[in-house]
Amino acid sequence: MMNLETAKHPENLKRVVLEPLTRVEGHGKITLLVDDDNHVQQARLHIVEFRGFEKFIQGRPFWEIPVMVQRLCGICPVSHHLAAAKAVDMLVGARTLTPTAENLRVMLHLGQTLQSHALHFFHLSSPDLLFGFEDEITHRNILGVIADHPDIGLQGVRLRKYGQEVIRHISGKRVHGTASLPGGMNKPLTNHSRTVLLADIDQIIQWSQAAVKLAKKVYLSNPDFHQRFGYLETNMLSLIRDDGALDLYHGGLRAKDAQGQTIFDHIDYCEYQKYIQEEVKSWSYMKFPFIISKGTAEGWYRVGPLARVNNCDFITTPLAEATRQEFKFHAGGNFIHASLAYHWARMIEMLYSAERIKELLLDDVTMGEDLMAYGEKCQEGIGVVEAPRGTLFHHYQIDENDLVVKANLIVSTTNNNQAMNETVRQVAVNYLDGRSLTEGLLNHLEVAVRAYDPCLSCATHALGKMPLSVEMVNSRGDVVDSIVRSATGEIKRSG
Numbered sequence: 001m002m003n004l005e006t007a008k009h010p011e012n013l014k015r016v017v018l019e020p021l022t023r024v025e026g027h028g029k030i031t032l033l034v035d036d037d038n039h040v041q042q043a044r045l046h047i048v049e050f051r052g053f054e055k056f057i058q059g060r061p062f063w064e065i066p067v068m069v070q071r072l073c074g075i076c077p078v079s080h081h082l083a084a085a086k087a088v089d090m091l092v093g094a095r096t097l098t099p100t101a102e103n104l105r106v107m108l109h110l111g112q113t114l115q116s117h118a119l120h121f122f123h124l125s126s127p128d129l130l131f132g133f134e135d136e137i138t139h140r141n142i143l144g145v146i147a148d149h150p151d152i153g154l155q156g157v158r159l160r161k162y163g164q165e166v167i168r169h170i171s172g173k174r175v176h177g178t179a180s181l182p183g184g185m186n187k188p189l190t191n192h193s194r195t196v197l198l199a200d201i202d203q204i205i206q207w208s209q210a211a212v213k214l215a216k217k218v219y220l221s222n223p224d225f226h227q228r229f230g231y232l233e234t235n236m237l238s239l240i241r242d243d244g245a246l247d248l249y250h251g252g253l254r255a256k257d258a259q260g261q262t263i264f265d266h267i268d269y270c271e272y273q274k275y276i277q278e279e280v281k282s283w284s285y286m287k288f289p290f291i292i293s294k295g296t297a298e299g300w301y302r303v304g305p306l307a308r309v310n311n312c313d314f315i316t317t318p319l320a321e322a323t324r325q326e327f328k329f330h331a332g333g334n335f336i337h338a339s340l341a342y343h344w345a346r347m348i349e350m351l352y353s354a355e356r357i358k359e360l361l362l363d364d365v366t367m368g369e370d371l372m373a374y375g376e377k378c379q380e381g382i383g384v385v386e387a388p389r390g391t392l393f394h395h396y397q398i399d400e401n402d403l404v405v406k407a408n409l410i411v412s413t414t415n416n417n418q419a420m421n422e423t424v425r426q427v428a429v430n431y432l433d434g435r436s437l438t439e440g441l442l443n444h445l446e447v448a449v450r451a452y453d454p455c456l457s458c459a460t461h462a463l464g465k466m467p468l469s470v471e472m473v474n475s476r477g478d479v480v481d482s483i484v485r486s487a488t489g490e491i492k493r494s495g
Helices: 004-008 062-072 077-091 099-131 142-148 150-171 191-220 223-228 269-274 292-298 305-311 318-329 341-362 417-432 439-450
Strands: 014-018 028-034 040-047 235-240 252-256 262-267 276-279 288-291 380-387 390-398 404-410 468-473 479-485 491-493
Touching (some): 028 439, 062 077, 062 390, 077 150, 099 142, 099 191, 099 341, 142 150, 252 269, 252 305, 262 269, 269 390, 288 292, 305 341, 417 439
Antiparallel strands (some): 252 262, 479 491
């Protein structure tokens, strides 16, 4: 605990900075303030990059938005594409899509979930889980995994590739393709694509089962450690289908407290602003959402695989449902709160995605050609999906000329912001406090952040004005003039 006297004089503390965070999407850092005895006085996760999508899409025609917002990220572009597509569906009055368009969007989203979960578990997190947090850094990476566990490494590569192929066959490209239009989809799935994707799906399901078993084995091999490392009893938020089933594409909002008691349930996500607000803090470009009824101190929550598997009543596909029941069994039917259980829940969702893709490929409705729906236009649209990292909100308002005048995005990683900071703080106090800091110990903090699979690029917002530094350099490389704008908007010129 930080004593009051130390808190008054943070300038007397030593600053330890981990920058950049490794094996995550985007750029961030962790700072620790420690005293002379290495007792941790403060630990924070900082987002240090700025994106600005909410501003620069203003003034653009609304039909451009689903393609533009994909550029938020190269890892989860489909999630942004579909959340924006659902919002612009509302703008053209298409509250209900055709069954074929719905199936294609769901399958596109499942391909995204499968490839993203495979990337995170096998490429980014498995080195820590297989080799230990303090393993030699030159070995603790995906190349080490491939060298020591070639079967596991190869499965990870092929699982991700299959998810990308699903995306490519529907949207034309593995990354930043085009698929959704306001009110539907731009092309049907071909019989060739169906045949190609069906050829490998049973193997993908088997490998997904093996991944669940691996994640479960890692978790259960040391359950006491997982109950200490980043263990937080928190509220959980996710979309939920009308009958309580896991649904990654559509549903109502469900929030439960740490004991599993309902805070709100089956809420129309278009009403999200009545239930969720965002707090701004000066030291991060990422906002801090909270449940209004519980306030800023107790209203923060977690989203993503752990929240979804905890929150749902069942999973519709048989193999994934069996693994969910086993997951719940190890918590006595209650919530699992250990942060590292995210990996187990993530693999359950990957298995669900593979099973559900097979169901959709075998559904003749998916092969239809009725792709567009229309209705009465309006000037406000909200779209929400469960991105791989958690609940993703896109909210747009347009004017009479169909130009975007306001945009608000609450991305998955933003929803997890407070939880990630609390996890980092807890791990710092429990594992680094009073010890000589080593790379292996500092990696404990990165492991804590990686459990959430954050996408820091997606999560950035501006507070006040974006800091900006401009220099004028002559042909000899000499700086002849410079001007700096601070985050508060203050302008300073050199000289």
